[in-house]
Amino acid sequence: MPHQVNEAIESHYTRPDVGSLILAALARAGKDLDQLTPEDLTPIDAFHIRGRAATLELAHVVALDAKKRVLDVGSGIGGTSRCLAQKFGCRVTGVDLTEEYWRAAAMLSAKVGLQALTEYRQGDAVNLPFEDETFDVVWSEHVAMNIPDKTQLYSEMYRVLKPGGVVAIYDILAGPSGPVLFPVPWARTPATSFLVEPVELRQLLEEAGFVISDWTDSTEAARTWFTSLVEKIQKNGLPPLGFHVLMGSDFQVMAQNQGRNLQEGRITLAQVVARK
Template sequence: MSRTDLSQTYQEQGDLFARILAALADSGRSTDRVTVEDLAPVDHFHARGFPATVELAERLPIKAGDRLVDIGCGVGGPARYLAKRFGCHVSGIDITARFVDTGNKLTELVGLTSQVEIELGDGQTLPYADAQFDGAYSQHVTMNVPDRAAFFAEACRVLKPGAFFALTEHGLGPTGDPRYPVPWSDDGRGAYLITPNETRAALEAAGFTDIHIQETGQHYLSGYKAAVAKAEAGTLPAFGVHLLMGDSAVDKIRNAGINIEEGRTCPIQVICRKA
């Protein structure tokens, strides 16, 4: 499955904005005065969702007024959270038109259009000028990026000297050959996992320095197991990121956990800066 095919798969899943609003109402939340916190269970479309975004934010040197870029922003949950928390401005870009449309509608819904905008595009060819941003981040996107060198080079290009770049991804583990389906691929097509050491080398080649890599597998494994247990018990909340993964959501989450246990994947968090 190519990146275009992956985008099309998500695109064909219907009116996501309407589904989110319906699930929001079904969960007992008001749809009249929606907040960033109300949307948090569903709009952080990456492993471990909102808690992972909060943990990453705690480590980033973001200041009020900073301009950030979210590369592969999904429906924009992290962008809205950071904009509200730090008083910064976030430009989001994603390859899936349905996510872009939904993300902008959700941003308008919570009243953050002056701080967050999302547009259609590819992280391998960013539509921004050189040295424009004070920071950049990408959460669980690179598993679907075939040209990692171009992706990192573009991130470095649009950052100001000394700006931070944060990355979370499922790296390829020592035993390799992940089980599928997983959240980023149904059958292995469109998946481009590399080892943490290869990620470090690619970042260095792109112009990043002070590269700090933290293995986060146990955190993700606990989250995956908890989600599967709730699903098997019939207590998985209706309002959650599984809304974005389709009917095979539980199988994807289960396999993501098994892959970590068996050393097939190695989730990492990376923080570095442009030289």
């Protein structure tokens, strides 16, 4: 069963040769492909609600600095890893289930000159390909929604952390008012969506051995951000560079559903930091 779920998740995210699609979209947006900067990638890089602002908020809570070795679980096309490497000088390893994504991540990091601080591997979050006690920070943004075995997910995060290390999570959780409307950016059907409620996430982390040090409900900020995103799309159409390059033509429906899920309390968002 986990193998079938993994295949379904990979097929949800995979678009053939996504790296070339991204470069073509950058060119259409007027970017010089020989002189790309991390900022040029921003509209497509931060594939999570509230984008780079949410990443930086979490990084400041964690007190990231250049001495920290970071594992980004579910690193996608590498937006978060590049942001953290560029802003804080830390070394970041990204691991992602989708081969097209981690290949694109490595290519884009090289294009913006961050290959010395970032590296990418294909791997499963519930069976991380790393030794015990390797990382100072395990980072994860908008990933656990696709993972059914959360007990194994958080115990793997705990295992690869050094003693005193922290897990930094920014995730979509089940809201109080009923089932999610599909399709959404993380799943086209309920078959690959595994949301837990905030109380369940707290329990899962504590059972894995973590001590929670910071918990922020960021649902309201997410609602505001998403309303503004949908209004922009309705007014101006899809920009040359955006998440639709990764998700394809049904992204507009996904975005509308995501907005409704937020507004109607079907999903909530949490920023969580917990220590080993």
